[in-house]
Amino acid sequence: MRLKDKVSVITGAGGGMGRVAAQKFAREGAKVAVFEIGEEAGRKTVEEIKAKGGKAEFFHCNVADEANVKEAVQQTVQTFGKIDVLYNNAGIMPEDDESVIDTDAEAWDRVLNVNVKGVMLSCKYAIPEMLKQGSGSIINIASFVAYMGCSVPQDAYTASKGAVVSLTKSLAIQFRPRGIRTNAIAPGPIETPLMTEWLLTDKEARDVRLGRQPSGRFGKPEDIVNCAVYLASDESDWTNGSIIHVDGGITSHYF
Template sequence: MQRLTDKVAIITGAGSGMGRTAAQMFAAEGARVVVAEFDERAGNETVATVTAAGGAATFVRTDVSNEDDARGMVDHAMAKYGRLDALYNNAGIMPEPDHSVVDTDVATWDRVMAVNVRGVFLGCKYAIPRMLEQGSGSVINVSSFVALLGCSVPQDAYTASKGAVLSLTRSLAVQFGGRGVRSNAICPGPIETPLLMEWLLKDEAAKQLRLARNPTGRFGKPEEVVNAAIYLASDESRWTNGAQFVIDGGISVNYF
């Protein structure tokens, strides 16, 4: 039995990594997927892989940090499919110049906040009213394990942005849970996606440090995170609200 039959899901940043895997896995579970992605070629490629596998998906070019685009992605979902059941705020950036507060420039800080925090805000701003009209909906926000732990290889803008996503998720859960709209966060550990692998390829020491801290001795796979998102988008999670799912192979419980 498919777990997302008749559900409509917007997945931001679905042109790569976990977002692309999510589009494919959500569609395989019967969802109709809106691929809301900044990179037009990548977004269309995702749609092509979904439709080739017999699934339903459409692309809408979206920069999640831009208010008109955020409104447009929700309008697109409503116009195409007539409803909106899940907003999967997955798009996020981790630019190379983001390091410690003492050597990160303001432009990098602002760019990270614009995509990772304002992007989640704007998606919610336009999606939640539609969900409230329906009396149901699921907001799935992607935070990170770095929102829970300090890291000796700092990425301070990214870390702060993911902390903001977690706090915002709790506030949304409390505000809208009583009207059928649930909000939850996922905190992935290091996952084998282009975002992380391109960065770690250039920094073997950072890669080894991360592997050494993980009790499982490996990085996670996109589908290992998306499985939690499928649960959160489905009716199986109807009483799950304000939760943070840490999916990190146990890094965050490892003292030594």
């Protein structure tokens, strides 16, 4: 087991890649703290893990709400005694986020609040816990869109993921001397509810992305989660400040 007894907070673990991550982490021996805004979804992840003999607990958490995050971190420490891994996975990509000229400022704020402030708040409360033991691994989920323009724009989402990349670098430099490494994964398009609901209804968006994919398929949650297991495990002790592209090669595409 690569994550035996590692207490791992995974945000947005009630669905998509977060749920697959929670299940895989539990199979690798982690004690998983499921931070999720959707109570039913979060509890389902925990039930599935426990049914297979794994260890997990649900903590209701809207990552954009400071009081919520603070309480969920406190409850995690009360339940499991420490935090070894913070996996900032929760993110949103709403339909009303388009080009800046077509997007309401309210939609912009909503996306930045979850995708950027959510990462900041989770770090704000989890890092002091990691500092107590002098070790920890932070895994931030960015996106390939932080590196590429897209003809079907989602400008708030794109800007939010650029911010996640920059924050990852800053945290990596600040906290590695005190034992905490910070890395990000920049996934390409992955077949999760977030993507498929949108791409099934928007043929142009689907064709643009698949046409530029050298591997000829969209990614699977497991493609990302396998990388996250490495980053959470002690195997990645000397990996810090890295943005790992797990995208089938889409960001290498020129024409």
